Amino acid sequence: MEKSIADNFSPQDCTDNLTSELTGKGQIKIALAIGNSRLHWGLFAGKTLEKTWDTEHLKADAVSRLSEAQKVEYLVQTVRRSIEELSSQNLRCLPATPAFSSPDTLSLVPLPLVLASVVPQQTAIWQSYPDVRIITLDQLQIGGLYPTLGIDRALALLGAGNQLGWPVLLIDAGTALTFTGADVNRYLVGGAILPGLGLQLSSLGKKTAALPLISLPENLPHRWATDTAGGIQSGVVYATVAGVRDFIEDWRCLFPNSKIALTGGDRTLLLQYLASAFPDTASAVIVAPEAIFWGISLLSVDC
Ligand SMILES: Nc1ncnc2c1ncn2[C@@H]1O[C@H](COP(=O)(O)OP(=O)(O)OP(=O)(O)O)[C@@H](O)[C@H]1O
Ligand SMILES: CC(C)(CO)[C@@H](O)C(=O)NCCC(=O)O
Ligand SMILES: [K+]
Numbered sequence: 001m002e003k004s005i006a007d008n009f010s011p012q013d014c015t016d017n018l019t020s021e022l023t024g025k026g027q028i029k030i031a032l033a034i035g036n037s038r039l040h041w042g043l044f045a046g047k048t049l050e051k052t053w054d055t056e057h058l059k060a061d062a063v064s065r066l067s068e069a070q071k072v073e074y075l076v077q078t079v080r081r082s083i084e085e086l087s088s089q090n091l092r093c094l095p096a097t098p099a100f101s102s103p104d105t106l107s108l109v110p111l112p113l114v115l116a117s118v119v120p121q122q123t124a125i126w127q128s129y130p131d132v133r134i135i136t137l138d139q140l141q142i143g144g145l146y147p148t149l150g151i152d153r154a155l156a157l158l159g160a161g162n163q164l165g166w167p168v169l170l171i172d173a174g175t176a177l178t179f180t181g182a183d184v185n186r187y188l189v190g191g192a193i194l195p196g197l198g199l200q201l202s203s204l205g206k207k208t209a210a211l212p213l214i215s216l217p218e219n220l221p222h223r224w225a226t227d228t229a230g231g232i233q234s235g236v237v238y239a240t241v242a243g244v245r246d247f248i249e250d251w252r253c254l255f256p257n258s259k260i261a262l263t264g265g266d267r268t269l270l271l272q273y274l275a276s277a278f279p280d281t282a283s284a285v286i287v288a289p290e291a292i293f294w295g296i297s298l299l300s301v302d303c
Helices: 011-022 062-066 068-088 103-108 121-127 151-164 197-207 228-255 268-276 279-283 289-297
Strands: 028-034 039-045 048-055 113-117 132-134 168-173 176-182 188-195 259-265 285-287
Touching: 011 268, 011 289, 028 121, 028 168, 028 268, 028 289, 039 068, 039 176, 039 289, 048 068, 048 197, 062 068, 062 121, 068 121, 068 188, 113 121, 113 151, 113 289, 121 132, 151 168, 151 176, 151 289, 168 268, 168 285, 176 228, 259 268, 259 289, 268 279, 268 285, 268 289, 279 285
Parallel strands: 028 113, 113 132, 168 259, 259 285
Antiparallel strands: 028 039, 039 048, 168 176, 176 188
């Protein structure tokens, strides 16, 4: 039965219906991937990824001022609120807890949380959560990982390789734009990191006196601009797209049959620019917004 908050949302009804529906598939748990711009959430029933959604970061200072007991309550409520946000988006309503006997106990029964973070300050906040497991590189079945590699890159690489096949090149168009490639033996070949599209624009806006803060164009802009905003858009978009193409084509020389996967918040725009500028290159790219959650689903529950 499908409901939303708008239809007299009742957590008890909702939970009763969906808990039975979801628990049939296995244990319900929440995955949280903490990126530099925002939080990425996933709801699992067993190994099945039911839903994903994004929210803002928690305010680290506000949380640090709470007592330890308040912190636990706050974090449990945060997970709950986050899930309820899904219901308010008219998606299917989802349980806040795997099971509870009365509404009073709702906030006291935490869903298990698996955490992958590249933001230590945000990771620290979640250490108070009652049932949290923090994913580390040593838990992943990929060879050749170096110790400071971002867990988001490693998980998305593993997820994309497992889902689409190896070798694989994973491009993450997030706050940072990253390339991460592995061979047929699931061994890291290497990668690269540069500022993402949004970060290039915001750093120009912030670190110069005369350049305004510009947003990304919907389509590939004119290359030879005759105004400032157009010049910024052209520079950032054409240079990034040329760079992305160059990395993809170099990778395809090394691994002609490799899969190429694209994830991250700017994936749709980046692929659109790439498709307009370099259609042949773009046609090889597979959009994989859930790659990091595919990776998380592969972890054994015990590690
Ligand atoms: N609703 C949104 N809120 C914030 N950013 C958005 C949104 N929709 C798209 N974006 C784009 O997503 C980009 C950030 O990507 P993403 O959310 O994947 O980053 P992140 O995972 O937090 O960072 P990273 O993985 O690089 O540490 C921004 O440059 C922005 O242009
Ligand atoms: C590159 C980012 C910021 C992308 O989210 C993250 O993966 C990270 O902080 N990585 C650490 C450095 C590395 O991956 O080599
Ligand atoms: K830094």
